[in-house]
Amino acid sequence: MSLSVAREIAYDAFVATMFNRHKPENYLEKAYKEYEKKLKRVDRNFIKEVLYGGLRWHSKLYWILQNTSKRDLDKSPGEVVASLVLGTYQIYYMDRVPDRAAVNESVEYVRKKGQANACSFVNGILRQIARRGEYFTKPNKETQPIEYLSLQFAHPHWLVERWLKSFKFDRTSLMLAANNKPPICSIRINSVKTPIEKVNELQNSILKEEGIHSDRRPLRSALRLKSQPITAPKSLFAEGYFTIQDEASQLIAHMVAPEQGQHVADSCSGPGGKLSHLYEIGAGTLSLTAIEKDSKQLEKAQKTMRRLGHDNLTWVHSSFLDWEATTKQDKLLLDAPCTGLGILRRHPEGKWIKTKQAINTMATKQWDLIQHALKQIKTGGELIYSVCSFEPEESDAHARNLVKHYGDQIEILSPKGRIPDYFRKYVTKNNVLSIFSGNSDDMDGFSAFIVKIKKDLGD
Secondary structure, three states: OOOOHHHHHHHHHHHHHHHHOOOHHHHHHHHHHHOHHHOOHHHHHHHHHHHHHHHHOHHHHHHHHHHHOOOOHHHOOHHHHHHHHHHHHHHHHOOOOOHHHHHHHHHHHHHHOOOHHHHHHHHHHHHHHHOOOOOOOOOOOOOOHHHHHHHHOOOOHHHHHHHHHHOOHHHHHHHHHHHOOOOOEEEEEOOOOOOHHHHHHHHHHHHHHHOOOEEEOOOOOEEEEOOOOOOOOOOOOOOOOEEEOOHHHHHHHHHHOOOOOOEEEEOOOOOOHHHHHHHHHOOOOOEEEEEEOOHHHHHHHHHHHHHHOOOOOEEEEOOHHHOOOOOOEEEEEEEOOOOOOOOOOOOOOHHHHOOHHHHHHHHHHHHHHHHHHHOOEEEEEEEEEEEOOOOHHHOHHHHHHHHHHHHHHEEEEOHHHOOOHHHHHHEOOOOOEEEOOOOOOOOOOEEEEEEEEOOOOOO
């Protein structure tokens, strides 16, 4: 049996992610350009399912393999591990994929990658797994809750232990399970091209032109699609009628609530989701500054703005810490770098790459960014801080530290008056928007708060 291009890309992307620390989405973007003429939409869907499914369930699949194999897989080349993990994923989780195809093409993959001496090993292990005749004793749910949840839901031990200290067993289970589900596809309507009151017309266009059903949401700018949209040239996406953005992320621009004529800055603007939303809410009347230090993220943000037809803004290619506002800003959005532990369903590789120490490291970096941001804002202005994480060190702790450090010079405003009533349930008594994984609305995990500068903070 020959090796399909789709499987080869998925397996190569797994190796690049788990062994070379590449971002899977970046690797796939390059691969899709290289094999553009050979890949159909069904192939891309298959690649995404195999790759991200294998990443989500990696530790559980690895545990099964280690219990099946007499070899220490930790000493095996990346290509061999990829063939075993992704082959096992297809056998266990993809009912429409024949076991024979999963086994044979996994063997062909290691052969093509110069690991011919491992072909019989891979073949034997995957055939044994395909028989599903083995049973391995799992950790006891009652006496070993951390070990049980870690294995059952394929999450690192340290993260399960951390969440169990803050949440009950059932709640933690729900959060872990949610991280292993592919994310819902939410889009944000480009209100410059389609006024919100005409959303029904856009829904009909998406259904008529792409055959995709959609649902309205409490957030008027949002639609949920039943399947992934077409992004090819001349599609509704390519023509700028909407952009793909989770509802939790869409709430942030509403918290900023930019007003006509204001000076507004987006300090970490790539890849352009929140930036473009600010532009649309401001109806193009803002003095909008986009700051981004990463050249690739800057390019993505600029591409997003061009696609949506947004061009009246200032671009700054710089680290935010090196940027000094020539005019004090009315509002500044700090969508800070973070651990991303609220969006593990989108980036499952984060479970295996992130560490416990990263939380404190990121929190320290975030505090430095907050301090710099406050210096760029006029008295009476606002800092809107957000992260795609709900870890206390990256969210509530910053709000508390600001009050402790600045006292009555600042105020943490409630976001309840700026977001739709439906989402007020996510605002804590400390005025922090806090959305956990496994929430009832199936949104990403997010945290955000608003800081108003009431008195001059000085230098």
